[in-house]
Amino acid sequence: MKIKSQKNAMWLFFSSVKLSVFLLFTLALVSVFGTIIAQGQSIEYYKSTFGHLWGTVIPLIGMDDTYHSFWYRLLMGLLSLNIIVCSIDRLFATWSIIFPKTHTVKANRFRNKPDRQIFNARSTMTQLRDPIRLFLSKKWTHFELFSTDTGFYCYGETGRKSRLGVYAVHVSILLMITGGIIGSFFGFDGYIQISEGESTNYLVIGQNQKIELPFTIQCDDFSVSYYDNGTPSEFKSILTLKRDNKTFFTRPILVNHPLRYEGINIFQSSYGLLTPEYRQKLPETVVLFFQNPKTRLSYPVKGKLNERVPLPEGKGFLPFKIIRHPIALVVIIWGRH
Structure with missing residues (x-):
């Protein structure tokens, strides 16, 4: 009995809606901090920005790489488990409502409703039966008419399968969480700075870690358009991807319009001044x-x-x-x- 009680308590804990709200709120709060706090910086940067205490705590608890931290993955895993248990816990009751074997109608349930309507008809029950069946069967998706000793009653409903919509939402959330967890383990994000006419085949992750790409990226051209007040309205780069010194395609990329190739997304985030290394290559x-x-x-x-x-x-x-x-x-x- 003790083991059964512990199992029931664990099941009730993970099927709790309060747990879902807590996990969603915590993930949202952590994501806000992960956006506000610059990721992948040195401990000296955090100390100079947030002070000695918080500058030491932030890297210690993994807030310098929030979305790859153990506890962030743990929160996403707990939310996934919570959604799965909630779905299973309510599935059988929902299924019996959507696909009932029998219909039980209690007349007193309708007699006591404040919006009930009573009217007298000159026709007999037999004469009313078919017109009512024809009319209501067009209004309701699921309609049945049952005879009684004193007359008949109708049972009908619509939108029965709409109760499955919540499970579609749960599946979509689980897919997003699964993608996030897979990306946090096997994915990476970094940056590279490419001058016009230059190319590279690696990117930088964090501060100094470099990852070699399976192809070479070359920046053929870069352009900026401005509003009338002088602020940039759009900047565009023309990129060429090469492999073994062979060009396989050239595409433009804009802000929020990345280039995607072999599971790698190439975004243009910003632009800046010419690097000193590139200046030295200019002709006199x-x-x-x-x-x-x-x-x-x-x-x-x-x-x-x-x-x-x-x-x-x-x-x-x-x-x-x-x-x-x-x-x-x-x-x-x-x-x-």
Whole structure:
């Protein structure tokens, strides 16, 4: 009896709706902290941002990598178990309602309802039976008419299978949680910084860990469009994926429009200034061609960087100076959506 009581207590605990609310609230709260707190930073960063105490606690409890932490996976596992037990616990009662073997109707249940209606008919019971059957059978999906010693009564209902909708919701939640757990174990997310014309075949996870990709990503072009007030409205990169020095396709990527290939999602997260390494590769001498729109004459203008060169036809001077050069900052995520 003691073992049975313990089993019942455990079953009641995991079939509790209060447990579902608690787990959902906890996961939502933790996800908020995981979004607010920068992930994958050094302990020095957390100490300088949150102070010595919390800067030490955050990496200690795994908040620096929230979605891969043991306790976050445990919360998702407990929520999955809670949903499964709740579904099983209520399935048999729901099934008996959707597919009843017999219908039991108590007349007093309807006589005592405040919205009941009573009317007198001049027709006999036999004359009323068929018209009522025909009318109500069109209104209700499940309709039956039963005879009694004093007359007859009708039983009907609609939307019976809609009670299965909650199980469809439960299955969809379990699929999302399963995908999240699989992604937390086998997935990864990191970033790479690629300048225009450059390519790479690895990404950086956390601070220094590098993962080699099964292909090479090359940034062919980058462009930014602006609103009238000067703020960026859209930035786009043209990426080429290569393998064994062979190009297999070229695609543009925009913010919230990633490139997906072999389970790897390539997102464009931001852009920034030209890196010092790329600056060193720029030529010292630049040649630009100017064309007069009226005469259609073209003029080559040759000059060195950081110098002012005269424009054709005495139109002034042009400084050859690299102020900023955009780069694509790409985030690679595998096993997540």
